[in-house]
Amino acid sequence: MDKFTRKTSFEQWFSPLNQTLLEEQVKTHQLNYYTKKLYTASFLKLLLYAQLHETESLRALSDAVFSDDLQCATGLNSISFSQLGRRINTIPTEFFQTIFLDLVAQIHKKTDFEKRRKISTPLKIIDSSTLPLNLTNHTWAEFRKTKSGVKLPLRLVFMEKGFSYPDKGVLTNAIEHDRGQLEIFIDDKECMYVFDRGYLDYERFDRMTDDGYFFVTRLRKNAVVRVLESFTLPTHSTVLSDEMVVIGTTQNRSENVFRRLKLLDTKGKELTLLTNRFDLSADEIAEIYKSRWAIELFFKWMKQHLNIKKFYGHSEQAVHNQVYIAMIVYCLNVLAQLNSNSDRSYLQISRYLKAALWKSANIWLRKIKGKCVP
Incomplete structure (x- = not known):
């Protein structure tokens, strides 16, 4: 160049x-x-x-x-x-969506995405962010009595050295729940999906597991869990516990077994993770979930440095x-x-x-x- x-x-x-x-x-x-x-x-x-x-x-x-x-x-x-x-x-x-997807395809090619996935499992992080709108001018997007808004559910490709970029996005009214958007983003069995507890759905987790999709998510503290087995942790592990569990109540229980991990975040707050990967170490699972922070940084960057605060x-x-x-x-x-x-x-x-x-x-x-x- x-x-x-x-x-x-x-x-x-x-x-x-x-x-x-x-x-x-x-x-x-x-x-x-x-x-x-x-x-x-x-x-x-x-x-x-x-x-x-x-x-x-x-x-x-x-x-x-x-x-x-x-x-x-x-x-x-x-x-x-x-x-x-x-x-x-x-x-x-x-029209703009097609241009965006073509640029994503170029980034895939430049980063040898298809070649890299044969070496290691790529991470795809899913989350959403709400963009506030003026209620008077955007009545079609009302979601509270005093404000309107649109929601941007997004999937971010996360690669080594913290490199990341969006590869799929949809736009909905802010009133729509995140959980309904999950199936739109789950389409590649050779990737690992990372998402927060807003997408919690036991039935969908069963379907994903049956269909061969892997994920790491955060579990609510009040989730009903039955422990089947506890795994021994390495001496210097940052993880507090590692267990094989069944989630849900008697009336609404998962058909598959999952893995529950407990760990402390950087502020000393206890986090509970859920995954269907049993072949990775507990610390590897913890590191994978920490990568979810990349999508928070992406949304922060967009809101601070791109023109989506005021709409034309x-x-x-x-x-x-x-x-x-x-x-x-x-x-x-x-x-x-x-x-x-x-x-x-x-x-x-x-x-x-x-x-x-x-x-x-x-x-x-x-x-x-x-x-x-x-």
Whole structure:
């Protein structure tokens, strides 16, 4: 990537977007029919720019087009905020979803996901986060008397050295329970699934075990458990107890046996874990569950550094579109790191990008690779 390029840093950053796929999607959804000015490609670039700069509104984005550099990048010399509003409310979410999944496929390829899974079992972490909305403007998403919200259930691929990235997400109203989303994310028998107690469902755990899926989750303290056998722990184990159990009451009891572990977290609080893996040591299971923290960090990063605090549109489609754009931006940062073999954090990559947005891509690439810029 050190070869001379006339691309700007902005163009280099979004270059992983598959242009052939974009054109196919535009044609499939007829997105440019009857369009005289704001074509889909230009609109997508504006939305990516808005995410990078955390632009607070479509009116502010409309004003930003005054920039000669942004005009050159988008092919627009001006655009009204009302036109932007109509676009974000009418483009189907499937369009942005397809782009996101294609970027995920590129990350899979770059990280040799299929090859690595033959060496060790990949971890896939499942959790959700609620994004608050204004009740007055988003009545379709009401879930409490005073507020509205959407929920983003997500699956995160967790690899060695803490590297992680989202590979599947859905959007629901915040009122929907997490438990109903679990089956959407369980689709690979060669992975280990990690999730919290919000997904507790004994019947589903039985089905997963019968079908050959492995998981580690957290068990509620008041869960009814019958201990069948206690396992001996190594002398220096961080785990307090390791047992083979049957979970549930007489009326609603699991058909399979599971493994229950008790351990202390970093704050000294006792945690109870449940898994259907008996071939790993107790400490290995404990370490696997600790990796669940990666998805908490992902949601925190998104909310702090991507533009999903204020939404550009009031419709369900507009809100969903903006969330998917945010995940596309995250994936582009991941690919920027992978393609340049950079050890910079995503935040550093994003900051350097904003500082060199309209400069030669070589300047940005050399900076994120840790080389001095002449």
